[in-house]
Amino acid sequence: MNGSLPAFPFAALIDQQPLQQALLIAAVDPGIGGVLVSGPRGTAKSTAARALAELLPEGQLVTLPLGASEERLIGTLDLEAVLRDGAVKFSPGLLAQAHRGVLYVDEINLLPDTLVDALLDAAASGVNTVERDGVSHSHDARFVLVGTMNPEEGELRPQLLDRFGLMVELENCFDPQVRQRIVKARLAFDLDPHGFRRAYAAQQSDIVQQVGAARNALPELSFDDAVHEHVSRLCIDAAVDGLRADLVMLRAARALAALDGAEAVTVAHVEQVATSVLLHRRHAGDVRSEADAASQETATRSTGKQTGSGQPDSSNAKPDGSTRDWGYLPPEPAGIANVKSVIPLAAKKR
Template sequence: MTATLPTAPRRTVFPFTAIVGQEEMKLALLLNVIDPKLGGVMIMGDRGTGKSTTIRALADLLPEIEVVAEDPYNSHPSDPELMSNEVRDRIARGETPTIGRAKVQMVDLPLGATEDRVCGTIDIEKALSEGVKAFEPGLLAKANRGILYVDEVNLLDDHLVDVLLDSAASGWNTVEREGVSIRHPARFVLVGSGNPEEGELRPQLLDRFGMSVEVRTVKDPELRVQVVEQRSTFDQNPQTFLDRYASEQDSLQARIVAAQTLLPSVELDYDLRVKISEVCSELDIDGLRGDIVTNRAAKALTAFEGRSEVTLEDIQRIVAPCLRHRLRKDPLESVDSGGKVAKVFCRVFGLPEPTDTSAFSLVS
């Protein structure tokens, strides 16, 4: 039995396909939706460049997912890795849970959030009224199989960032509170944004994000006018504006679903994998996250473009966003714009040294 679960009225969201510019940010987000194991996106840039608008638009764009009805963790009805312990136990007892369909959640993490609010805590009301220890799920439970957005992540307490990154990497959240031990799925696309003027993330934390992109204020006057007009038109009559972009939204949604289906069959040649690791080694990147993310991102980009074989050009497009934020050794250093990555890439792959780094952009 499948039903559409009742939800609170949804706020009208600016359509993803109507967003002007910021192509690199948009494609990085799409790649992480296609393969959530990429590890999320760190978006650094100027204020008022559409970071929050783009992420909310992405969540609204995604197709509905199947969930177990009345489960606070958005459990998958058949995949044990995305299922809470309670649902697993019910299935083990032979019960057939009710299946519903729900929109992908976009959870906005406020700067002042406490660890209990993020991870979950003891349900005090139930403890006082019924005398039993019960768990009250937090934001990580709500974000399972969705998107967790942290604005101004560089201002968040380091221990909270550690918790978020650990959950994003493992796909699980473990909570030990007052004799209650809970472990629940917490697989989400982690998106952080911030303004470099307000401080950088520590290199150890920055390295945990799969990809890093920079967004800049649009300088072209005509493009700025187009952005202003788009926003004004949307604000005046949101539904008419949404109807205008409905077919483009449906087309992109179908493309994402097709890419998710194609992804497991995408092949990356062994020689190219060796070259990727050679680039990471020459850049003196600590650990192996850079190698893993670059391999995954190249495959996700290939799947998004409807192909099953990764090419040199695919790697060239994703290598800078996957590696440039991993070059910092000193917290006082700034994040490389991608020039160093481009030079090493060309040397390892035997290409002419680049005069500009436009080829090392997600935008082809």
């Protein structure tokens, strides 16, 4: 972990089940595209992100500061070395440092769009590519992206919102008993951080093993027609743009099934992830019935306001001059069982 202060244990977070679930799903399958956490100040957004890093193989937490340049984020190429020595000299940036860990971006809504583009592209693909004047260098950048924002300070553009895999919206707590539990836990941690962490050591170890086992089991899990049909219905009812929501929902449900140690992805897993997938993609004028809406909202405790989702930018041109398909959700192997064939009959007869 970066820094000398110990992190508040992930297992000790109180009344944060939707956030913990979303973060663990992203830890199992970072290619989902990261987690956007929206909420007012003092709702444990940064605490949860730091706690998550401890659960990953290298325990690496990298923070992107406000005001960071694009080169600081993606790295730099020494073009003079290419001309002089014929070899690419690459100086890694924060994306390289975050490999296999957590890249935490506070107030992500205040970053320039070009930086958010680069963050989301690397988070989804697991690869960072730097291109300058016809010279390029790529390296692995498989990390869990956790972006936080206070909606009072401005929103992300719909095109960027859609590219976050999951979103959780936190609210101020007005339950006296829950507030007291949270405050008491924080005071106990501040008084004796190491003793507090020892009390949760066994639970922390269990979560680490759970995440590791889920990552290993991920490629073997399958989903059938019933799961596909339910995902399609939820996305259509939410009037989302495109098919990104469908793909993310399937992958999130699969990651949750892996965390549960299930043998296959079920409709119940879909229900548990639906809100975090649709929260930032749902159109205000969706076509759901009131009964469907009530059922959807009780499936998880993370609720929030509806926001529109726009179509991706029409131009592929990027600030670095590349024409890569930024925002593309890369293919991911997944078991598919009992799925009806979509191959036209004419093609089958050939």
